[in-house]
Amino acid sequence: xxxxxxxxxxxxxxxxxxxxxxxxxxxxxxxxxxxxxxxxxxxxxxxxxxxxxxxxxxxxxxxxxxxxxxxxxxxxxxxxxxxxxxxxxxxxxxxxxxxxxxxxxxxxxxxxxxxxxxxxxxxxxxxxxxxxxxxxxxxxxxxxxxxxxxxxxxxxxxxxxxxxxxxxxxxxxxxxxxxxxxxxxxxxxxxxxxxxxxxxxxxxxxxxxxxxxxxxxxxxxxxxxxxxxxxxxxxxxxxxxxxxxxxxxxxxxxxxxxxxxxxxxxxxxxxxxxxxxxxxxxxxxxxxxxxxxxxxxxxxxxxxxxxxxxxxxxxxxxxxxxxx
Amino acid sequence: xxxxxxxxxxxxxxxxxxxxxxxxxxxxxxxxxxxxxxxxxxxxxxxxxxxxxxxxxxxxxxxxxxxxxxxxxxxxxxxxxxxxxxxxxxxxxxxxxxxxxxxxxxxxxxxxxxxxxxxxxxxxxxxxxxxxxxxxxxxxxxxxxxxxxxxxxxxxxxxxxxxxxxxxxxxxxxxxxxxxxxxxxxxxxxxxxxxxxxxxxxxxxxxxxxxxxxxxxxxxxxxxxxxxxxxxxxxxxxxxxxxxxxxxxxxxxxxxxxxxxxxxxxxxxxxxxxxxxxxxxxxxxxxxxxxxxxxxxxxxxxxxxxxxxxxxxxxxxxxxxxxx
DNA sequence: CTGTTAGCGCATTCAC
DNA sequence: GTGAATGCGCTAACAG
Numbered sequence: 001x002x003x004x005x006x007x008x009x010x011x012x013x014x015x016x017x018x019x020x021x022x023x024x025x026x027x028x029x030x031x032x033x034x035x036x037x038x039x040x041x042x043x044x045x046x047x048x049x050x051x052x053x054x055x056x057x058x059x060x061x062x063x064x065x066x067x068x069x070x071x072x073x074x075x076x077x078x079x080x081x082x083x084x085x086x087x088x089x090x091x092x093x094x095x096x097x098x099x100x101x102x103x104x105x106x107x108x109x110x111x112x113x114x115x116x117x118x119x120x121x122x123x124x125x126x127x128x129x130x131x132x133x134x135x136x137x138x139x140x141x142x143x144x145x146x147x148x149x150x151x152x153x154x155x156x157x158x159x160x161x162x163x164x165x166x167x168x169x170x171x172x173x174x175x176x177x178x179x180x181x182x183x184x185x186x187x188x189x190x191x192x193x194x195x196x197x198x199x200x201x202x203x204x205x206x207x208x209x210x211x212x213x214x215x216x217x218x219x220x221x222x223x224x225x226x227x228x229x230x231x232x233x234x235x236x237x238x239x240x241x242x243x244x245x246x247x248x249x250x251x252x253x254x255x256x257x258x259x260x261x262x263x264x265x266x267x268x269x270x271x272x273x274x275x276x277x278x279x280x281x282x283x284x285x286x287x288x289x290x291x292x293x294x295x296x297x298x299x300x301x302x303x304x305x306x307x308x309x310x311x312x313x314x315x316x317x318x319x320x321x322x323x324x
Numbered sequence: 325x326x327x328x329x330x331x332x333x334x335x336x337x338x339x340x341x342x343x344x345x346x347x348x349x350x351x352x353x354x355x356x357x358x359x360x361x362x363x364x365x366x367x368x369x370x371x372x373x374x375x376x377x378x379x380x381x382x383x384x385x386x387x388x389x390x391x392x393x394x395x396x397x398x399x400x401x402x403x404x405x406x407x408x409x410x411x412x413x414x415x416x417x418x419x420x421x422x423x424x425x426x427x428x429x430x431x432x433x434x435x436x437x438x439x440x441x442x443x444x445x446x447x448x449x450x451x452x453x454x455x456x457x458x459x460x461x462x463x464x465x466x467x468x469x470x471x472x473x474x475x476x477x478x479x480x481x482x483x484x485x486x487x488x489x490x491x492x493x494x495x496x497x498x499x500x501x502x503x504x505x506x507x508x509x510x511x512x513x514x515x516x517x518x519x520x521x522x523x524x525x526x527x528x529x530x531x532x533x534x535x536x537x538x539x540x541x542x543x544x545x546x547x548x549x550x551x552x553x554x555x556x557x558x559x560x561x562x563x564x565x566x567x568x569x570x571x572x573x574x575x576x577x578x579x580x581x582x583x584x585x586x587x588x589x590x591x592x593x594x595x596x597x598x599x600x601x602x603x604x605x606x607x608x609x610x611x612x613x614x615x616x617x618x619x620x621x622x623x624x625x626x627x628x629x630x631x632x633x634x635x636x637x638x639x640x641x642x643x644x645x646x647x648x
Numbered sequence: 649c650t651g652t653t654a655g656c657g658c659a660t661t662c663a664c
Numbered sequence: 665g666t667g668a669a670t671g672c673g674c675t676a677a678c679a680g
Binding site: 051068078098113 | 374394415433436437438566572
Binding site for chain 2: 649650651652653655656657658
């Protein structure tokens, strides 16, 4: 495999000149450029990325760390983030922690080893301390990790209120939501806002704890069954998209008609709210914008551009569907 | 940021010894190891991955190129492949071509530039020639690209037959399937096998061409509407999961009961066949095994292990659901 | 078992 | 404008 020296020799030029042609930087006479380009073609020369990386101390790689790649929300997120990174000249490394903190730690180490230039985190299984001492371009989704680590999230309190408002307008009196036990993060603000809004209006709110460590459908299905067993009188439900699907499914199995007897509002607004027989009414997170902002933030950090704010909170809205 | 030389000096050792400690390779006296480890800790030394990459001519990165990251099938595939790669010491770079051949070409170039050690391709927008001349570890999903490029796919003819068999058993007389116009690949064998099986048994098979360049739901929804407008008498349908969802949705809108009046069989068996009110009867591709085999193949190529076969064809089965 | 040496392939000075 | 020199940080081969 030809290298830059071979090219230089064949073109009767110096390494520097060849390098300048490759990078299209600095001054090169048209004549020399031609000779060098010809030599490159003849030798089928392709610059070696690893050598460039070492020289420039940067590899144009950003790692996106998520709890579950095949979850619709994260799938959408990764898709948009990958495109945004691509537009800025970066490639995307995906890391699925599968909810295991040791894997998260290993992926964090990639930053220290400079295996990637930056990281966008959607999981937070470690102590905040760990993130801060990683010392490098880190952006967090949905969790405040401390000063210097930008965070991007959607307006969860508003999302909770929008859902609550809708269920109340539709006359619900006994509503339920799934909560994620033991996890403190901005996302939980939606459950708080939801409950506050409704309780202030004398609507009963049941909370069913689910295991945040299991983002799979079966987990929500279990919770949905538990819900109907314990609180058969419920007439409204609010939860993440998958939970909404699970509740719809169990309701269907039990012959409970939606939206007549039960209203359902999802949270996320991912693809799965639109592919079923009924479109699920949902609070939509602006996934694409979340990707744009988080990517912009991490690239700013990598390229040493100053950032004004550490927090970006994006607007949400209620998308009409057939279930509420 | 401390480097290996700093460590060597502080520990009063040579570069080689430090390197051996870092890589846990070769012989190092317990005493020297201790001194070096101490020095590494004191200096908070972390080996620089870019330098290692250059030295070893390998970066332990594999690119997975897909047409759409957020598609349930590819999401599942990436998830499993990422895990398999991780187990073998590789990180995963994802590349979403968004069906654009120029992007595919750019991602192929990463291999030439040695920005990644290998590639797993799920898209095939270029001429076979291009792939072959990329000269490097390439594995193809669902498409024969020529000798030396291993291919992994599922047993599509069997899949088509299983679906056909089921619809026939259920008494369907007028069935439809969506086909991908103008694309030749093993995956299409399922449509051929499906039609052959049924036509031999005097069942009428309608084929609705869809645009392969659009893997989104709206595309299938359009096709489903077209189908019901043109062939309202159909009593059976076969198509990829998303198409099945679309047909179910339109059927629901039009008051056509499934499975009473219309049987539906999906292909892929991804998550979306199980989250709706009805479980969709589907031919299941062994996505995890597909990931395992394709990863094993690309890693074998990267690490110069000889491979016996160029083709791996994996078994499929029909998973019972509520729609057929 | 250990330290030294010589690359890995390119980018980036800096004289010329 | 250009070429030669130096360094990026580490690995691997080698002599000791």
